[in-house]
Amino acid sequence: MTLTAYPQEVRAEVARTREVVARLHAELPRWELVVWTAGNVSQRVPGAELFVIKPSGVGYDELTPEAMVVCDLDGTLVDGDRAPSSDTAAHAYVYRHLPEVGGVVHTHSTYAVAWAARGEEIPCVLTMMADEFGGPVPVGPFALIGDDSIGRGIVETLSRSRSRAVLMRNHGPFTVGRDARAAVKTAVMVEEVARTVHVARQLGEPLPIPQADVDRLYERYQHAYGQPAPQPPAGADASSPDPQETPA
Numbered sequence: 001m002t003l004t005a006y007p008q009e010v011r012a013e014v015a016r017t018r019e020v021v022a023r024l025h026a027e028l029p030r031w032e033l034v035v036w037t038a039g040n041v042s043q044r045v046p047g048a049e050l051f052v053i054k055p056s057g058v059g060y061d062e063l064t065p066e067a068m069v070v071c072d073l074d075g076t077l078v079d080g081d082r083a084p085s086s087d088t089a090a091h092a093y094v095y096r097h098l099p100e101v102g103g104v105v106h107t108h109s110t111y112a113v114a115w116a117a118r119g120e121e122i123p124c125v126l127t128m129m130a131d132e133f134g135g136p137v138p139v140g141p142f143a144l145i146g147d148d149s150i151g152r153g154i155v156e157t158l159s160r161s162r163s164r165a166v167l168m169r170n171h172g173p174f175t176v177g178r179d180a181r182a183a184v185k186t187a188v189m190v191e192e193v194a195r196t197v198h199v200a201r202q203l204g205e206p207l208p209i210p211q212a213d214v215d216r217l218y219e220r221y222q223h224a225y226g227q228p229a230p231q232p233p234a235g236a237d238a239s240s241p242d243p244q245e246t247p248a
Contacts (some may be wrong), residue, residue: 003070003079010048014079017045017052018065024180025054025063031188033107034060040085043103043180044095046125051095055082075148086145089145091149095175098158103180105187108172111194114140115139116167122190122197125206131221132189134162142169165190189244 003011024041028034037060042053044170051067069080075092077084085091091104110217115137122137124130129137143149154174157166164186165175173190177183200206209217 001072001078003068006048006050010045010050013046013048014050014052014070015065017043018068018070021052021068021180022063022065024184025060027184028105028107028187029060031109031191033063033109033187033191035108038108039106040087040091041103041105041180041184042085042088042091044101045070050078051091053085053088053091055080056085058082061095069234087150088111089146089148090154090174092148093148094174096156097151099154100178101176103177103183105170105175105177105180107175107187107191109187109191111192111198112167112173112227113171114136114198115194116169116172117170117179121167122194124214125197125208127209127217128189128191128207129193131192131225132186133165133241134218134222135214136161137163137165137167137173137190138195140166140168140174142171 003014010245020040021043028039028041033039037057041056042051043185044051050070050072052070054063055067055069058067067082069082069084070078071084071088071092072078073092073096075088087106094101094104116139119139121139122129124133124136138157138161140153143153150168154166158176164177165173167173173187174246175186177186197206
């Protein structure tokens with residue numbers, strides 16, 4: 001099925017998602033998470049079994065909204081004049097099996113990849129890690145690019161963890177989120193904690209955080225951190241949420 005076969009409202013969401021995904025790709029080199037053409041960001045298209053991802057082997061300077069490609073949840077190209085990312089099958093598998101996930105990111109950030117090369121999880125020795133990941137950042141199995149093997153490893157590993165990031169062994173980090181922006185944020189955080197824990201190990205053995213404290217930190221950060229949702233104006237129907245409101 002081509003994109004023209006979808007309703008106008010879906011095509012409008014595709015255009016909006018293309019803009020979001022193109023903009024977020026610029027965050028990867030900005031935070032030094034990728035080199036050359038490596039890495040990718042994708043996001044589901046609301047209201048359709050589609051997602052937007054970058055084309056394969058294209059430089060970050062060329063990643064305009066129009067350059068983004070659209071695939072279905074089997075990873076088949078639906079719209080775009082370039083081949084999709086080589087990691088498309090992994091993204092598609094995640095979307096098919098984790099319906100709550102709206103964005104997926106893959107990077108080759110130096111310190112996170114170094115942990116992946118050792119096949120070692122990043123231990124939870126920082127309150128930042130307890131907040132963001134609810135424990136260690138786990139390691140997924142070795143898998144080759146080309147089919148959905150990487151996607152299977154991501155889903156299987158994340159199903160056993162509160163983490164929204166996984167270090168695929170000998171490969172690198174994949175992160176997920178309710179949308180692509182959340183997944184990019186998690187990718188930035190993975191590299192930060194990978195670097196910090198590595199440095200700490202040069203000084204000695206980092207001290208683990210007791211599990212009960214990890215649980216309390218995670219609960220607070222996930223449910224109480226940040227600004228409360230805006231309240232409706234006086235006299236407004238409280239049962240009708242603001243259409244601009246974004247869940248925390």
